[in-house]
Structures are given as C-alpha cells and as structure tokens.
Amino acid sequence: MPRDTTQITLRYGVDNLHCGGCVGRAEAAMAAVPGVISAQVNLATKRAAITADAGFDAQAFAARLAAAGYPLHALDEQLVRVSVDNMTCGGCAARAETALRALPDVLEADVNLALKRADLRIAAGADWSVIADGMQKAGYPVTRIDAPSPATQPPDEAAPMRRAFLTALILSLPVVVLEMGGHLIPAFHHWQMQAFDPLALGIVKFLLTTAVLAGPGRVFFRLGIPALLRGAPEMNSLVVLGTTAAWGWSSVVTFAPALVPETGQYVYFEAAAVIVTLILLGRWLEAGARGRAGAAIRKLMALRPETATRIANGAEGEVALADLRRGDLIRLKPGGRVAVDGVVTDGESWIDEAMLTGEPVPVSKRQGDAVTAGTVNGTGTLVYRATAVGADTVLARIVAMVEDAQATRLPVQSLINRVTAIFVPVVLVIAALSAGAWLIWGPDPAKAVVIAVSVLIIACPCAMGLATPVSILAGTGRAAELGVLFRKGDALQGLGRVDLVAFDKTGTLTEGKPRVVAVHPVAPCDAHTLLGLAAGAEAASEHPLARAILAEAELRGITPATVTGFKAQTGAGVVVQIAGETLRLGSRAFLAGEGVEVPATDSSAATEVHLARGTVYLGHLALADPIKPDAARAVAALKARGVAVAMMSGDAEGPVDAVARELGIDTALARLSPADKRAQVIAWRKAGRRVAFVGDGINDAAVLAEADVGIALGTGTDVAIEAGDVVLVSGAPMGVLTAMEVSRRTLNNIVQNLVWAFGYNIALIPVAAGVLALFGGPFLNPMLAAGAMAASSVLVVLNALRLRKMRAQ
Structure with missing residues (x-):
C-alpha cells in the first residue's frame, strides 16, 4: 500500500504574540485558511505547528496571517535523538530537560528516564559542540544516537550493576554480622567483647564501610556531589548526604568518642554500607527489568540477517546488508530470512510473514x-530484486516507530517532572528541620542522625520518575509484538476513552479486492461460455474488476476467449471483436446506451458486469468485495464493550447497506467524500462523542487527523506510517480491539504506579522524620529505609512488566 502523502506538517515562527488572546486569534486565522486541518500556536516559543492537506497554499496562508496581524517567519530546524548520561531519578530527568531547553539552539526537548535518552528539535546549523558542552557543564552529558541497526545492540546496563552489588554485598556482610549479630544473639555479643578489642572491631567496620563507599558506592559520589555543587540536588545527592552522615558520625564515635555525648555513642557503619548495597540491588533489578521491557526493539532488530546472497554478473556471493543496493538480485535459500524488501523474479515458495501480519x-x-x-x-528457493534497503525497509520503519512510541510522553509526565524537580530540595529541608527539631527538643538527641539519614534515603523520587515511562516502554513494546504501532502518546492516552469507532469500508472492513460471487447466464448461453467470453474481453484490461474476472476464470479452469480490437471506455465498459461480431462488456447503463436491452436483476449488494454479443444479451457477473474474516467479530466485540460502531464509505448505498447488515452495524453512511467523512466526525465530536476513525490511510488523511484517534491499517508490504496516530500492521479489524486493550491496560498500569509511588513517599517520609516515635512508636532504621526505597522502584518496574503478558484480542 503506497504511503499517504496528502497530509503535511509545517512549523512557523509567529510574530506579535503577547497573550492568550493573541494565541486564540492566530489559531482562528490559521484554521480559516483552506487546506489547514489543524493548527496549534505556542505562546512561550512563539511558534506554530499546522497540519494541512494537499490543497494547502503556503503563500495564501502567510498572507492571511499577515493581514490578521500575526506575520510568519520560516523556521529551519532538525530533529536529533540523544542518549543522556547520569540520569538516575525523576529529578534528574526534569533537570536534564530544563538544561536542554535552556540552551539557545534547542527549540524543544523531551527526556525519557526509562530509555535514558532525549528527542531534541534544534535550529538548523546549530553548533552541536555548544549543546554538548552545555550539557556536560549541567552534569548530564549527551551523545547523538544514529539510526537503529540490527548489528548495534543497546548496552547491557544490568551487568555492571550486578558486579557493583555483589562487591558491596561481600564487603557489607561482615559489617552487618559484627554490628547486628550481637543484637540478635546475645552470646555472640559477649564472645565479641571477650575476644576482640572494641576499637579493633570499630576499625574493621570503618575500613569495610569505607571500601563500600569508595568502591561500588563511588558512583553516587561521582554524580551526587557535582549536583550538590550546582545547587540542583537529586537522588544521588540524597544517598551521598545520608551515607556520609552515617559514616561520619560513626567515624567520630569510633576514633574520638569524647566529642560525642555518652547517650549518642552509637555507630551506624552498617547503615551506610547496607544503604549503598540495597540501592545497588534495586538498580540492578531495575536495569534488568527495563531491559526486558525494551525487548521488543531488540527482537525486531534481530529479525534481519547480517548477510545476503547477491547475484551479480552470473555469480553469487555473500555480502553484508550494508553493501546491498536497490535493484540488486538476491537469492533466498530454504529456511532463510528475507534480507531487504523486494519483488520475486524467479521461483516459488511459502513465506512466514507472522512478524508483519501476525x-x-x-x-x-x-x-x-x-x-x-x-x-x-x-x-523453496526464491530470487528477488531489492526495492528498499537500509532505513527504507518496512522492518526498519517499524523499528523506528516502536522507538518513537517508547520515547513518547503522556501529558501527565510533564506534571510529574515538575513535581520531582522540586521534590529533592523539599526533602533536604524536611530532613534538616526534622533532625534539628530532634536535636533540640527530642527525648534522645542522638536520634537526630538516624532521622536525617532515614528521611534522605526514603524520599528518593525514583519510583515517581519511572512510573509513566516504564509503563509506556512495556506497553508499546508488547503492542508492537501484537502488530499495533502507536505513533503518538496522545493516542495511547485517548484510545481507551473512545466511545465511537467509525470504519471506512473498502480495504478496512472488506478485503479491498473484488471477486466474482455469482455468474448469471441467459439461455442459450451457459456459465462456462459467459465467463470465458468475459475473461477474453477483459484480458487486456488492468481494472480491478477485470483482474477479478480473470482470476475466477483461472480458478474454474476456463480458457479466456480469443478476441481482437480491444477498446475501453473509462468507467463504463469495453468493446472487443470476436469471430466478426462485437462483444460488449460493462455496466447496465453502458450496454443500454449501446442499444442492448438489459433485463432487471436483483444484485444491489454487488457490482454487476453485463455482457452482450452484438445486441443479444448473454447475462451478467456479480462481483463483490469480500468482508474480512475477523470483521464481524471485531464489530461484535466493540459493541460488547459499549462502544458504538459506524461505517462511512464512498460506495453506493446497496453494497454499503449489505456489509452493514452482515456485520451488524447500525449506522452506515454511503456516498461520502473524504470531506464528508471529516464533516461527520466533526459533528460527532461536537455532540460529545470521542471518535476513533479506522481507515486505510490513503484517501482518508483529513478524517484520520480530525478524529480523536486516527487508526491506519497497514496492509501488504508497506505500512501507512504517516496516516494515523496508530498503525495496525496486519490490517485486521480485530487489531482495533487489541489497540484499545493496550491503551486501557497501559493507562491503568500508570495509575497504579503513580498511586504507589506518591503514596509510598507521602506515607513514609513522616515515619522517617520520627512522627511515630513522638507517640511511642518506632524509628525507621536507615537500612529499612534504603530497602523500602529500592523496593519501590523495583515494584514499579515489575508492575509495568505485567503488560508484557497482554494477548491479542
């Protein structure tokens, strides 16, 4: 299916914007220009983005805006994808995004914590070194990412985290045993006191804890201290402050106990060591889980072989995929994978296209x-000619779409990023105030250290920052495996709320390929003769109906009649000569205009092709567009969910009503142009309906853009990438149900994650601050705080991974 090129997106700079009223007037002026489908103006950036159809006149558009008082100027820009280092929590992501947007040549920036990357829109001709230097100074270095390649796999984040955790565990375990063993087993405590000098035990714990902080824990200091110095503390800063406080207090108690009141002579080496160990455990589990969530990309990239057998100058040889060019002949051996898109030139075989169609x-x-x-x-063995290579293949484009979907950001994520950006500074204030209050007024001032460390550790906003992107990562990845490609975050958020699904008919609910469903000869002509004559008359035609007639003749083993003098009248019929007589084939009106008397028939649900020899009527063929096998099931399933179903078509009332009756669709509108379809969607939306339109993405660009969610069917070997917000690769109507289920479950998963993440912080920060202790309750041990913080992020990721169990509807 050819890619839709009737819809374009253009961006302009807009002058004279001063307030929200200016924005409204500028948008109204833009929307009034013929050809403009939608317009959005941003007051902050003084830029506009418009979506227009093929009838858009750029000069008229500029003139209209100038007359309205909002002259336009061209924007030269480019899109860049970068990896972002040193991001470990939601606060990091928010600060990295703020830093990117503050750079002069960066027009827009969207940062994704789960993928640790950002999508930038930068001015054309921007100096990349300025952007790179600016982010280096901000503490979040960026590296440009080239287009995905099956040969380049993303780095394994889990392996180094695993090594760091195991090292910390080995060093921390003796500290925990020496400190906590005596509390659990009194006899062990007495043995320690008798066998070892207390100072020697303290030195051992000091050395081991210092090794933990300086070795596997140095990553926190490497990232956290510069963030503190920049005045932008984040999760690593909290860990640094908490562990340093515990380690420092314990070191003073060990080597200079006279400086500490007797009631406060307790050491917390085990807390500092275990905090680092548990957080590293959480990061290891989180990295592994994120890797599983992003498996869709790796699976898709692994589908393409690394080499192919090219035929050149009569010789065959193995070449790398990068060396293949459009037009090359390639031999495909039994059991092999197709290397690039192409057209078969020799051979016959069966190909498993499950990765594309499901x-x-x-x-x-x-x-x-x-x-x-x-x-x-x-x-079998095939020889095919390459028609698309590299980034132009369907597989490469699907990979790019999945990456874009996984990098998408729902509107709620912007709010979360703003919250997490101020959350860490607020936590620092809470920790300082809580520790100060206990130091001055608390019944046990020495507990001020425990409170400060616990608050700093428990309040890490990692779970909040991961709640949305990791669900999108898992949900869209699984959707891609099920043949559903989300192009926009708004579609992921909006599809689950749709209450009306409108289908195009031809090529969407039907196969889009007519076939002969009945042969009606008139005596003395018989069905065999009628079909043979019709096939002979259509042998030279490229019309879809002609191909359907020839296919039916071949299926029945009928040889087309030999005819001469082929003449076609567009949209009417054909005239040929056979055995000195004139044979006419075409519509009822065409034959009647040629003086042939055509009897009445009852085939309103089908297209009729009538045949006459001279003026003698021989009969007619009934052709219809078969309904897709799963169309009825899709319509029934939507109605069972309480979603209204409608059908809009440019076809005549007869075929449209017949399909509607067979599928159980109550609202069926016929003889609609693309403009009529768009107007109908507008009317539904004004009536308060949330509308999804499902079309083939060729002639319905305007209505796909107008609907709340546009769903394009990608059939054959070309995905309609630019047509809609969602692409169903297989072209099966049941894919709509799968897309809606992915949307519903992903949004529910995000809500669950956010409730847990915010609830966790809101509930445990007061506990860490010692509120329960005021009423005789317990303090929150810093080790338990670290475990709870790590568990929070891991639980959020594991909850998102449940989305990978979704099945096609």
Whole structure:
C-alpha cells in the first residue's frame, strides 16, 4: 500500500504574540485558511505547528496571517535523538530537560528516564559542540544516537550493576554480622567483647564501610556531589548526604568518642554500607527489568540477517546488508530470512510473514509478489530484486516507530517532572528541620542522625520518575509484538476513552479486492461460455474488476476467449471483436446506451458486469468485495464493550447497506467524500462523542487527523506510517480491539504506579522524620529505609512488566 502523502506538517515562527488572546486569534486565522486541518500556536516559543492537506497554499496562508496581524517567519530546524548520561531519578530527568531547553539552539526537548535518552528539535546549523558542552557543564552529558541497526545492540546496563552489588554485598556482610549479630544473639555479643578489642572491631567496620563507599558506592559520589555543587540536588545527592552522615558520625564515635555525648555513642557503619548495597540491588533489578521491557526493539532488530546472497554478473556471493543496493538480485535459500524488501523474479515458495501480519499461516510467493525484510522462507528457493534497503525497509520503519512510541510522553509526565524537580530540595529541608527539631527538643538527641539519614534515603523520587515511562516502554513494546504501532502518546492516552469507532469500508472492513460471487447466464448461453467470453474481453484490461474476472476464470479452469480490437471506455465498459461480431462488456447503463436491452436483476449488494454479443444479451457477473474474516467479530466485540460502531464509505448505498447488515452495524453512511467523512466526525465530536476513525490511510488523511484517534491499517508490504496516530500492521479489524486493550491496560498500569509511588513517599517520609516515635512508636532504621526505597522502584518496574503478558484480542 503506497504511503499517504496528502497530509503535511509545517512549523512557523509567529510574530506579535503577547497573550492568550493573541494565541486564540492566530489559531482562528490559521484554521480559516483552506487546506489547514489543524493548527496549534505556542505562546512561550512563539511558534506554530499546522497540519494541512494537499490543497494547502503556503503563500495564501502567510498572507492571511499577515493581514490578521500575526506575520510568519520560516523556521529551519532538525530533529536529533540523544542518549543522556547520569540520569538516575525523576529529578534528574526534569533537570536534564530544563538544561536542554535552556540552551539557545534547542527549540524543544523531551527526556525519557526509562530509555535514558532525549528527542531534541534544534535550529538548523546549530553548533552541536555548544549543546554538548552545555550539557556536560549541567552534569548530564549527551551523545547523538544514529539510526537503529540490527548489528548495534543497546548496552547491557544490568551487568555492571550486578558486579557493583555483589562487591558491596561481600564487603557489607561482615559489617552487618559484627554490628547486628550481637543484637540478635546475645552470646555472640559477649564472645565479641571477650575476644576482640572494641576499637579493633570499630576499625574493621570503618575500613569495610569505607571500601563500600569508595568502591561500588563511588558512583553516587561521582554524580551526587557535582549536583550538590550546582545547587540542583537529586537522588544521588540524597544517598551521598545520608551515607556520609552515617559514616561520619560513626567515624567520630569510633576514633574520638569524647566529642560525642555518652547517650549518642552509637555507630551506624552498617547503615551506610547496607544503604549503598540495597540501592545497588534495586538498580540492578531495575536495569534488568527495563531491559526486558525494551525487548521488543531488540527482537525486531534481530529479525534481519547480517548477510545476503547477491547475484551479480552470473555469480553469487555473500555480502553484508550494508553493501546491498536497490535493484540488486538476491537469492533466498530454504529456511532463510528475507534480507531487504523486494519483488520475486524467479521461483516459488511459502513465506512466514507472522512478524508483519501476525498471521501464522505462510503466504505463497511467486514471480511478481512482494517480500518483506525479516520474514522467513519455507522450503523453496526464491530470487528477488531489492526495492528498499537500509532505513527504507518496512522492518526498519517499524523499528523506528516502536522507538518513537517508547520515547513518547503522556501529558501527565510533564506534571510529574515538575513535581520531582522540586521534590529533592523539599526533602533536604524536611530532613534538616526534622533532625534539628530532634536535636533540640527530642527525648534522645542522638536520634537526630538516624532521622536525617532515614528521611534522605526514603524520599528518593525514583519510583515517581519511572512510573509513566516504564509503563509506556512495556506497553508499546508488547503492542508492537501484537502488530499495533502507536505513533503518538496522545493516542495511547485517548484510545481507551473512545466511545465511537467509525470504519471506512473498502480495504478496512472488506478485503479491498473484488471477486466474482455469482455468474448469471441467459439461455442459450451457459456459465462456462459467459465467463470465458468475459475473461477474453477483459484480458487486456488492468481494472480491478477485470483482474477479478480473470482470476475466477483461472480458478474454474476456463480458457479466456480469443478476441481482437480491444477498446475501453473509462468507467463504463469495453468493446472487443470476436469471430466478426462485437462483444460488449460493462455496466447496465453502458450496454443500454449501446442499444442492448438489459433485463432487471436483483444484485444491489454487488457490482454487476453485463455482457452482450452484438445486441443479444448473454447475462451478467456479480462481483463483490469480500468482508474480512475477523470483521464481524471485531464489530461484535466493540459493541460488547459499549462502544458504538459506524461505517462511512464512498460506495453506493446497496453494497454499503449489505456489509452493514452482515456485520451488524447500525449506522452506515454511503456516498461520502473524504470531506464528508471529516464533516461527520466533526459533528460527532461536537455532540460529545470521542471518535476513533479506522481507515486505510490513503484517501482518508483529513478524517484520520480530525478524529480523536486516527487508526491506519497497514496492509501488504508497506505500512501507512504517516496516516494515523496508530498503525495496525496486519490490517485486521480485530487489531482495533487489541489497540484499545493496550491503551486501557497501559493507562491503568500508570495509575497504579503513580498511586504507589506518591503514596509510598507521602506515607513514609513522616515515619522517617520520627512522627511515630513522638507517640511511642518506632524509628525507621536507615537500612529499612534504603530497602523500602529500592523496593519501590523495583515494584514499579515489575508492575509495568505485567503488560508484557497482554494477548491479542
């Protein structure tokens, strides 16, 4: 299916914007220009983004805006994807995004914590070194990311975290045993006191804890201290302050106990060591879970082989995929994967296209058929000519779409980032005030250290920062495996709330390929003769109906009649000569205009092709567009969910009503142009309906853009990437149900994560601050605080991973 090119997106700078009223007037002026589908103006950036159809006149648009008092100027820009280092929590992501947007050449920046990357829109000709230097100074170095390649796998984040955790565990375990063992087993405490000098035990614990902080724990100091010096503390800063406070207090008690009141002569080496160990454990588990959540990209990238057998000058040889060029001949051996998109030139085989369509049944391929990179050959051998290579293949474009979907950010994420950006400074204030209050007024001033460390550790906003992106990562990744590609975050958020789904008919609910459903000869002509004559008349035609007639003749083993003098009248019929007589084939009106008397028929649900020899009527063929196998099930499932279903088509009332009756669709609108469809969607939306439109993405760009969610069907070997907010790769209507289920479950998962993350912090910060102790309750041990903080992030990620168990509807 050819890519839709009727819809374009343009961006402009807008002058004379001063307030919200200016924005409204500028948007109204833009929307009034013919060809403009939608317009959005941003007061902060003084820029506008418009979506327009093929009839858009840029000069008229500029003139209209100038007359309205809001002249335009061109924006030269480019899109860049970068990896962002040193991001470990939601506060980091918010500060990195703020730093990026503050750079002069950066027009927009969206940072994704789960993927540790950002999508930038920068001015054309921007000096990249300025951006890189600016982010280096901000503490979040960035590196440009090239287009994805199956040969380049993302780095394994889990392995170094695992090594750091195990090292910290080995060093921390003796400290915990020496300190806590005596509390659990009194006899062990007495043995320690008798066998070892207390100072010697203290020195051992000091050395081991220092090794933990200086070794596997140095990552926190490397990132946290510069953040503190910049006045932008984040999660690592909290760990540094907490562990340093515990380690420092314990060191003073060990080496200079006279400086500390007797009631406060307690050491917390084990707390400092275990805090680092538990946080590293959490990061290791989190990195592994994130890796599993992002498995969709790796699976897609692994589908393409690294080499292919190219045929050149009569010789065959293995070449790397990067060396293949469009037009190359490639041999596909039994069991091999298709290297690039192409068209079969020789051979026959069956190819498993499940990765593209989701259908488990292999598809027959012969000369002239298209093959897609990543699909698997059966037992035959094929030779095909490359039609798309590199980033132009369907597989590469799907990978890019999945990456974009996983990097998308829902509107709620912006609010979360603003909250987490101020959360860490607030926590520092709470820790200082709580520790100060206990130091001055508390019944046990020495507990001030415990309170300060516990508050600093428990309040890490990691879970809040991960709550949304990790769910999107897992949900969109699983959706891609099910053949549903989300292009926009708004679609992921909005699809679950849709209450009306409107389908296009041809190519969406039906196959889009007509076939002969009945042959009606008139005596003395019989069905065999009628079909043979019709096939002969259509043999030279490229019309879809002609191909359907020829296919039916071939299926029945009928040889087309030999005819001469082919003449076609567009939209009406054909005239040929056979055995000295004139044979006419076409519509009822065409034959009637040629003087042929055509009897009444009852095939309102089908397209009729009538045939006459001379003026003698021989009969007619009934052709119809078959309904897709899962269309009825999709409509029934939507209605069972309480979602209204409608159908809009440019076809005549007869075929439209027939399809509607068979599928159980109550609202079926016929003879609609694309503009009529868009107007109908506008009317539904004004009535308060949330509308999703499902179309093939070729002629329905305007209505796909107008709907709350536009769903494009990608069929054959070309995905309609630019047509809608969501792309159903297989073209099956049941994919709409799968997309809605992905949306619903992903949003529910995000809500669950946010409730847990915010609830965790709100509930435990007061406990860490010693509120319960005021009423005779317990203090929160810093080790338990570290464990709870690490567990919070891990639980958020594990909850998101449940989305990977979703199944196609």
